[in-house]
Amino acid sequence: MESPRGRRQKRRKTFFLPLGTSDGSYKPRQRAGHARSRQTGICQVLKRPESATNTVKTITGRLKNARTNPSPKIECWIPEKNPSNTGLVILPGGGYGGLAEHEGKGYAEYFCRAGIACFVVSYRLGTQGFRHPAMLEDALSAICAVRSAAHDFSVNPGRVGIMGSSAGGHLAAHTLVAWGQYESDVPLRPDFGILCYPVIVSQGPHAHRGSIINLAGNDASPELLEDLSHEKHVTSRTPPCFIWHTWEDSGVPVENSLIFASALKKHGIPFELHIYQKGGHGMGLNAPFNWGAECLRWMSGITGHKTA
Numbered sequence: 076m077e078s079p080r081g082r083r084q085k086r087r088k089t090f091f092l093p094l095g096t097s098d099g100s101y102k103p104r105q106r107a108g109h110a111r112s113r114q115t116g117i118c119q120v121l122k123r124p125e126s127a128t129n130t131v132k133t134i135t136g137r138l139k140n141a142r143t144n145p146s147p148k149i150e151c152w153i154p155e156k157n158p159s160n161t162g163l164v165i166l167p168g169g170g171y172g173g174l175a176e177h178e179g180k181g182y183a184e185y186f187c188r189a190g191i192a193c194f195v196v197s198y199r200l201g202t203q204g205f206r207h208p209a210m211l212e213d214a215l216s217a218i219c220a221v222r223s224a225a226h227d228f229s230v231n232p233g234r235v236g237i238m239g240s241s242a243g244g245h246l247a248a249h250t251l252v253a254w255g256q257y258e259s260d261v262p263l264r265p266d267f268g269i270l271c272y273p274v275i276v277s278q279g280p281h282a283h284r285g286s287i288i289n290l291a292g293n294d295a296s297p298e299l300l301e302d303l304s305h306e307k308h309v310t311s312r313t314p315p316c317f318i319w320h321t322w323e324d325s326g327v328p329v330e331n332s333l334i335f336a337s338a339l340k341k342h343g344i345p346f347e348l349h350i351y352q353k354g355g356h357g358m359g360l361n362a363p364f365n366w367g368a369e370c371l372r373w374m375s376g377i378t379g380h381k382t383a
Contacts, residue, residue, distance in 0.1 A: 138216055139258040143209040145216035148197040150180070152187035153228055159380035162192045162230035164217050164265070168241030168357065171210065171289035172202040177359040178240040178271070185360055189371055189382045192228050194221050198246065201289025207303065210290065214250050215263050222261040234378045236267040236314075241327055241357060242286040244273025245305070248335065251316070252308040267377045268316040269370060272324055272356060275331040277303040283327050309338040317373045319349040319366045326356030347373050 138145065163186055167179035174197060183193035198213035199205040218235060225232040239247030247268055254263040274283045277291075277300045291299055301307065316339060320332040329350060336348045351364050360367060374380050 137259065138212060138219060138263075139260075141212045141216070141257065143199075143205075143212050145209070145212040147199070147213040147217055149217055149220065150183070150195040150197075151228065152183040152193040152195075154187050154190045154192060157190050157192055157229050159190075159375075159378045160229055160231035160234060161374070161378045161380050162194065162221050162225065162228065162235040163269075164214070164221055164235065164237045165193055165195045166198060166214060166237070166239035166243035166246045167195065168239065168243040168271075169200070170283070170286045171200055171242045171246075172285070173200065174198075175240070175243075175357065175359070177361070178243060178357075181359055182238065182240075185367055186371075189380075191374075191380065192230050201292075207291050207299070210246055211249050211253060212257075214246050215254060215257055215259075218250065218254075218263055218265060219259045219261055232261065234266055236269060236374075236377075237265040238269035238271070239273065240271035240359065242274050242283070242290075244270040245275065245286060245290075245303075248273055248275060248305040249303075251313050252305050252310070255312065264312070265314050267314050267374070270316060270318045270332070270335070271359070271366075272320045272327055273318070273331055273335070274327050275305050275335045277301075281328045281330040281334070283331075306334045306338040309335070309342050309344065311342050311344070313339065313342065313344050315345040315377060317347050317370050319351065319369075321351045321354040321356075321358075321362075323352065323354055324356045 165179055165182050167174040167176070169175045179195040183195050187193050194217060196214060196217040199209045214237070218237065221228070221230065221235055222232040225235070237247045237250050239245070248270055250265055251268045254265065257263055274286050276282045277287045287295070287300070287303065291303060318332050318336055320329045322329055332348065332350070336346055339346045349366060349369060351362070354362050371380070371382060
């Protein structure tokens with residue numbers, strides 16, 4: 076006999092979703108049959124075995140002025156209860172050369188247990204032959220797709236945040252400062268950002284050279300490097316942020332987070348910054364301190380989220 080969990084995980088093979096809004100209003104709707112095709116929010120469900128705790132979907136969110144044909148794979152962890160209807164788009168780290176599972180799936184499992192819908196993005200990489208803006212367009216396409224499919228995931232399209240670690244933090248920060256460069260039928264501005272030991276600067280002694288080379292190549296122009304230094308592009312429209320780093324981080328110096336926080340302060344953007352003394356780079360949830368609980372507490376003030 077099929078288990079209740081197995082029944083809950085069943086999805087129709089292909090469906091088309093109406094566009095969401097980002098005005099803060101949200102009314103869950105009952106799932107219906109197939110709707111007519113729209114230009115955004117096309118979702119194809121690739122069902123995993125019944126024992127799986129997540130559903131793998133290929134979700135296409137269309138950016139009207141994209142240059143690189145973005146269509147990232149998104150893995151979805153959807154909790155049974157999401158009290159605040161919050162969604163979190165997660166960008167794993169890996170120096171733009173790989174995707175660290177503990178900074179993708181590991182985060183998704185943690186935040187899903189807390190009652191948050193999580194969407195892990197497999198964005199394109201420099202080691203696959205891609206360069207900027209492919210990665211940025213993948214990340215923004217994921218935001219577009221999640222907002223377009225928000226009702227299907229019981230997510231409020233006005234409570235969709237972005238999270239990234241290391242190079243994934245650089246990409247998340249890029250969406251925070253560059254969302255206005257693209258057009259879509261749904262808003263692209265993240266409602267909040269979570270940056271874990273992020274790469275921020277692209278030049279100078281605090282830059283992570285390997286990440287920047289994978290992102291922009293060895294011969295990036297000064298203008299492009301300027302564009303990829305995110306502290307220089309913070310504005311009054313940049314979303315609020317939770318940032319953490321360690322003083323001992325020798326892979327991506329703590330100055331990256333300090334510099335970005337300073338830019339947020341200059342423009343009056345609310346943020347919470349945690350600098351821990353102990354710990355190297357890339358710890359994720361294996362850190363010797365409970366940054367996850369601090370992040371959830373901060374999120375409750377942004378989204379009203381209460382742990383499920």
